[in-house]
Amino acid sequence: MSVGKKIYALYNDDAILIEGAKVVVAKGIKVSDTYSPFPIHGIERIIGIKWTRIAICAFMYGITGLALAISGMYYMMIVDWPMYIGGKPNNYFLQNMPSFVPIMFEFTVLCAAHGMALTYFLRNWTLPGVSAKNPHPRTTDDHFAMEIDPSENTSMSVEEIQNLLKETGTVEVFEK
Amino acid sequence: MEQFTIPNKVKRWSMIFMAIGGLALIMGIASLFMAGDEHAHHHAVARFWSNLLINGFFFFGIAACATFFMAVNYAAESGWWVVIKRILEAIGSFMPYGAVALFIVLIAGAFHMHHLYHWMDASVYSDFMVKTAEGITYYSEPVEGAIVNPDFDEIIAGKIAYLNVPFMIIRQLLIMGGWIYMWKRFRTRSLEEDLGFERGRHFKNVRDSAIFLVAFGYPISTFVPWDWIMSIDTHWFSTLFGWYVFSGLWLSAMIVAILMVVWLKSIGELKEVNDSHIHDLGKWMFAISFLWSYLFFSQFMLIWYANIPEEVTYFQARINAYPLLYWGMFFVNFIFPMIALMDRDKKRNRMMLTIMGIILFCGHWVDVYMLVTPGTMKQHGYIGLLEVGMAIGFVGLFAFVITRTLAKAPLVPKNHPFFDESVHHEIH
Structure with a gap:
C-alpha cells in the first residue's frame, strides 16, 4: 500500500456507485476498494477484487480441530486412563468411535468457527481499540464510497481522475 | 401463454419404464402362486408386498415433501423459488397415486393377504x-x-x-386426504393466478400454507412413519424415527426438483431459471444430506451406546444380515455429498448435480428398503429383479404423472407477486 493520499468518491446510492465504477474501470483506472454499509452484489467482479480465501482457512481450522479432538480423546480415553462404560471396552479407538463422534463434530465446528472469525478480524484489522478506517463516517450509514489510489493509476493525473469521478453522479469527491 | 409439451422421448421412456414395472408386478403376483412349499410362499408374499410398500411410501413421501417445500416458501414469502414453483406443484401431484399404493398394502394386510404388520x-x-x-x-x-x-x-x-386397522385407516385417510386436498387448493389458486393477479388470493395461499405446515409437520414426524414403517417392527420404537424418515424423503424431493430443473433447462425450457436458482437447490441438497446423516447417527449412536436389548434388535437385524447394504447406504448418502458438493462451483455445476442427484436418489431408495425389508423378510431379503423392476415401474409412473401435470399449465407462473424478484435472483 502506498502512503500517499487517496481519492474518494462518495455516492448516496449503491446502483449509482456500480454505474460509476463501470465508467471508471472502462477508462482503465484501477479501483482499489469500495466502502458500503451493506454488501453491494456484483461490485467485486466490476472492480476485480479477488475471491475470498476464508473458505480454505475454515477447512484447515476444521481439520485441525478434528485432529486435536481425535488425538485428545485417544490419549485420555484409550492410552492414559481406559474406562469401561456401558459395556464398551476402551482398548481400541475404533470400537468406541461412535461415542466420540459428537465431540469430534463439535470440536471441528468450534475450531472452524472461531478460527474464521478471528482470521476475519485480524485480516480486516477490526480489533478492540482500533480506530475506524472508513474514509467518511456516513459509509456506515447511508452513503457509499469508492477508493482510488493515484499511485496505482499513473496514466491519469489526480485532477483528471477527480473530474471523471464528478461526472458519475457523486455527492462529493475528496482526497484523504 | 406458452404451454409446455412433453417431449415424445420422455413419454416413450416413461411408458417403457411402466411396462418394466408392469412385468415386475406380474412376476411378483405369479411368484405368489408358483411357490413350491409353504416357506417359499411366505417368502414370495413378504417380498412382493414389501416392494409395494417401499415404493408406495417412497414416492408418496417425495410428492408430499415437495408440497411441504412449496408451503415453506409460501409461508416465508420467499421470492427466489417462484420460477421453480410449477415443478414442485407437479411433483406434489403424485400424492394420490402413492396413497393408493399404500392403501392397497393396508387393505390387503387387513384381509391377511400378507403379514407385513405383525400387529x-x-x-x-x-x-x-x-x-x-x-x-x-x-x-x-x-x-x-x-x-x-x-x-x-x-x-x-x-x-x-x-x-388397530380401523383407527389406522381413519387417521391415514384424514392425514393423506388432507394433504391431497391442500395440494389441490394450492394448485387451483395457482392456475387461477395465471389469468390475473389478485392480492386476496395470494394471501389465502400464505394462510393455507401456514395451516399446511402444521397439518404436515406433526403427522410426518409421527403417525405417517410410525404407522407405515415403524409398526413393522412392532416391539421397537424410536422417537427420532419420524424426523429421520422425513429428512430422507425431503432430500429425495429436492433431488427430483433439481433433476427436473436441469432436464427442463437442457431441452431449452425454463429460461427464467439462472445459475443462482440452481445453486440454491444444490445448497438444499447438500444441507439436507447432512440433516439426514445427523439424524441417522443420532438415532444409531444413542441406541448403540445404551445397548438395551429391546432397542438394539432393530440395528442387529440390519447390521448382521445386511452389513454391506446398510453401511454402504449410510456411507454413500453421507460421504458422497460431503466430498462432491462442498465446493461452491460444484453446486452450480449441472452435471455434478445430476450425477449426485441420481446416486443419492438411489441411496435413499435403499434407505427406505432398509427400513422395511429387515422387518418383513428378516435376513432373507435381497435386491433382485423384482425390486429393481418395481422401482423402475414406479419411476416411470412418477415421471409420467408429473410431466403430465407440468404440461397442463405454463412452466412459470408469471402473475405471482414475486415473479420479478425471482427472475432477478442473484447470489454468490
Whole structure:
C-alpha cells in the first residue's frame, strides 16, 4: 500500500456507485476498494477484487480441530486412563468411535468457527481499540464510497481522475 | 401463454419404464402362486408386498415433501423459488397415486393377504384360546376348555388402542386426504393466478400454507412413519424415527426438483431459471444430506451406546444380515455429498448435480428398503429383479404423472407477486 493520499468518491446510492465504477474501470483506472454499509452484489467482479480465501482457512481450522479432538480423546480415553462404560471396552479407538463422534463434530465446528472469525478480524484489522478506517463516517450509514489510489493509476493525473469521478453522479469527491 | 409439451422421448421412456414395472408386478403376483412349499410362499408374499410398500411410501413421501417445500416458501414469502414453483406443484401431484399404493398394502394386510404388520394378526392379543375341529377361537378370559395362547404378545396387546386397522385407516385417510386436498387448493389458486393477479388470493395461499405446515409437520414426524414403517417392527420404537424418515424423503424431493430443473433447462425450457436458482437447490441438497446423516447417527449412536436389548434388535437385524447394504447406504448418502458438493462451483455445476442427484436418489431408495425389508423378510431379503423392476415401474409412473401435470399449465407462473424478484435472483 502506498502512503500517499487517496481519492474518494462518495455516492448516496449503491446502483449509482456500480454505474460509476463501470465508467471508471472502462477508462482503465484501477479501483482499489469500495466502502458500503451493506454488501453491494456484483461490485467485486466490476472492480476485480479477488475471491475470498476464508473458505480454505475454515477447512484447515476444521481439520485441525478434528485432529486435536481425535488425538485428545485417544490419549485420555484409550492410552492414559481406559474406562469401561456401558459395556464398551476402551482398548481400541475404533470400537468406541461412535461415542466420540459428537465431540469430534463439535470440536471441528468450534475450531472452524472461531478460527474464521478471528482470521476475519485480524485480516480486516477490526480489533478492540482500533480506530475506524472508513474514509467518511456516513459509509456506515447511508452513503457509499469508492477508493482510488493515484499511485496505482499513473496514466491519469489526480485532477483528471477527480473530474471523471464528478461526472458519475457523486455527492462529493475528496482526497484523504 | 406458452404451454409446455412433453417431449415424445420422455413419454416413450416413461411408458417403457411402466411396462418394466408392469412385468415386475406380474412376476411378483405369479411368484405368489408358483411357490413350491409353504416357506417359499411366505417368502414370495413378504417380498412382493414389501416392494409395494417401499415404493408406495417412497414416492408418496417425495410428492408430499415437495408440497411441504412449496408451503415453506409460501409461508416465508420467499421470492427466489417462484420460477421453480410449477415443478414442485407437479411433483406434489403424485400424492394420490402413492396413497393408493399404500392403501392397497393396508387393505390387503387387513384381509391377511400378507403379514407385513405383525400387529394385524388377531392371535397376538388374547391370553387364551380354544382349539376345536373348526378352528381356533381366542379369549381374553380363561373360559371352559381354554388353553394358554402361545402366540400371545403382551407388548403388542398393550398397543391395541393405537395399532388397530380401523383407527389406522381413519387417521391415514384424514392425514393423506388432507394433504391431497391442500395440494389441490394450492394448485387451483395457482392456475387461477395465471389469468390475473389478485392480492386476496395470494394471501389465502400464505394462510393455507401456514395451516399446511402444521397439518404436515406433526403427522410426518409421527403417525405417517410410525404407522407405515415403524409398526413393522412392532416391539421397537424410536422417537427420532419420524424426523429421520422425513429428512430422507425431503432430500429425495429436492433431488427430483433439481433433476427436473436441469432436464427442463437442457431441452431449452425454463429460461427464467439462472445459475443462482440452481445453486440454491444444490445448497438444499447438500444441507439436507447432512440433516439426514445427523439424524441417522443420532438415532444409531444413542441406541448403540445404551445397548438395551429391546432397542438394539432393530440395528442387529440390519447390521448382521445386511452389513454391506446398510453401511454402504449410510456411507454413500453421507460421504458422497460431503466430498462432491462442498465446493461452491460444484453446486452450480449441472452435471455434478445430476450425477449426485441420481446416486443419492438411489441411496435413499435403499434407505427406505432398509427400513422395511429387515422387518418383513428378516435376513432373507435381497435386491433382485423384482425390486429393481418395481422401482423402475414406479419411476416411470412418477415421471409420467408429473410431466403430465407440468404440461397442463405454463412452466412459470408469471402473475405471482414475486415473479420479478425471482427472475432477478442473484447470489454468490
